Amino acid sequence: MNVATASAAPGTYPALVLNADYRPLSYYPLSLWGWQDTVKAVFLDRVNIVSEYEHAVHSPSFEMKLPSVVSLKSYVRPALYPAFTRFNVFLRDRFTCQYCGDNQDLTFDHLIPRSRGGLTRWENVVAACAPCNLRKGGVMPAQAKMWPAQKPYRPTVFELHRNGRLFPPNYLHESWLDYLYWDTELEP
Structure with missing residues (x-):
């Protein structure tokens, strides 16, 4: 037709x-x-x-x-668990920087920096605005005195x-x- x-x-x-x-x-x-x-x-x-x-x-x-x-x-x-993607990390964290609460210029941050053996996975990555990501840099949260609002975790699709x-x-x-x-x- x-x-x-x-x-x-x-x-x-x-x-x-x-x-x-x-x-x-x-x-x-x-x-x-x-x-x-x-x-x-x-x-x-x-x-x-x-x-x-x-x-x-x-x-x-x-x-x-x-x-x-x-x-x-x-x-x-x-599926029970979603794919690990940048977008899904932002969605899990409600499009909010986990350090300051801003929702502009988002990127993601490794809690344990990759330079220190941190892996790119759900349990080690949080949404972060670019200024907070730069401020934290390649150091551990305690050294930077920056802790995320919520501990990163692997979310369900629900x-x-x-x-x-x-x-x-x-x-x-x-x-x-x-x-x-x-x-x-x-x-x-």
Whole structure:
């Protein structure tokens, strides 16, 4: 099927992707697919349409409202532990310098410096702003008299999802709100 549309540019009309249990696959970044991938998944019978936009795409013989929320037909078991990445360290530490509390110009710091045998792993790395990282330098926390607000640890995917909900994206379609557990006041 050749889908034609004049106003649904790539990147517009994203669909929130839910697992088969109707929970988002991830919160940060939010599980979103572009409309083209969503329509393809519908035709391949991989997803159920949960909610739709008013906008439709069409071909000469077919018209379909674009899905705004879809759920996978097969449950995808989430990993227990996330990958060790710079972004996930920042998310674990809530995008906050663990020394001064600032949230600008973040990098990461090795508690035990690499020059002293410290490894680049969850239990030895914290988010730090560039000024604090420079101030601490290649010395131990006690020598620098700088201790992180929280001891670094290996988080679970659940913990990162919980932290991700604290940083909702700039765009949230109203049809997504029933499936996202943001800290919002419920209507009476």
